[in-house]
Amino acid sequence: MGKMDFESLFKESAKIHGHLCPGQVLGVRMSMLGLKKIGIKDPRGDDKKNLIVFVEIDRCATDAVQSVTGCSLGKRTLKFMDYGKMAATFVNLKTSRAVRIVAREDSRDKAKEYFPEIADKYEAQLEAYKIMTDKELFDVMEVSINIKKENLSGKPSGRVKCDKCNEYVQVADPILRERRGVKKGEKILCRPCASGGYYNVKKL
Numbered sequence: 171m172g173k174m175d176f177e178s179l180f181k182e183s184a185k186i187h188g189h190l191c192p193g194q195v196l197g198v199r200m201s202m203l204g205l206k207k208i209g210i211k212d213p214r215g216d217d218k219k220n221l222i223v224f225v226e227i228d229r230c231a232t233d234a235v236q237s238v239t240g241c242s243l244g245k246r247t248l249k250f251m252d253y254g255k256m257a258a259t260f261v262n263l264k265t266s267r268a269v270r271i272v273a274r275e276d277s278r279d280k281a282k283e284y285f286p287e288i289a290d291k292y293e294a295q296l297e298a299y300k301i302m303t304d305k306e307l308f309d310v311m312e313v314s315i316n317i318k319k320e321n322l323s324g325k326p327s328g329r330v331k332c333d334k335c336n337e338y339v340q341v342a343d344p345i346l347r348e349r350r351g352v353k354k355g356e357k358i359l360c361r362p363c364a365s366g367g368y369y370n371v372k373k374l
């Protein structure tokens with residue numbers, strides 16, 4: 171079992187992430203709080219099958235959430251919801267307890283008040299986020315998840331072929347089903363073929 175104290179988790183996540191930043195402090199503290207609220211003590215050991223985390227932003231703090239919780243996209247225990255919010259939801263699959271934690275916007279200004287002598291605002295945030303209370307940093311809400319818990323993890327089981335590009339799409343994950351497989355009349359289309367993707371194939 172890994173150490174669950176702030177300093178070791180922070181060191182570890184900064185190493186994985188590649189630099190020290192306020193996002194690492196926020197992400198580590200957010201994860202520690204979330205895990206505590208849902209009663210998960212050993213996320214990377216005994217409890218690893220009981221935990222799923224939804225992250226709502228792809229920023230520095232997300233790496234810290236991944237590092238502390240051990241959840242990852244590849245293990246299908248980390249779900250990325252592209253909302254652009256500094257927030258994450260921690261779900262205990264055993265008890266169905268779920269809390270969503272949102273970083274408070276006013277914590278940025280409060281950080282300056284904690285360390286007025288530090289000119290660099292990121293440095294002030296980094297230091298302040300270590301000592302500010304959970305209440306100053308986060309809003310916490312109990313939530314329920316709109317997905318059946320037995321469907322949250324496990325192996326994807328279904329693949330369909332897109333009628334337009336002929337590429338295969340895994341559709342079994344109910345979170346992703348709507349985003350991935352689209353029925354248009356008689357045809358089944360992948361999402362980029364149905365509504366445009368991030369890439370266009372160049373004609374040679």
Ligand SMILES: [Zn+2]
Binds near residue numbers: 189193194230
């Ligand atoms: Zn960073």
Ligand SMILES: [Zn+2]
Binds near residue numbers: 334337361363
């Ligand atoms: Zn397609």
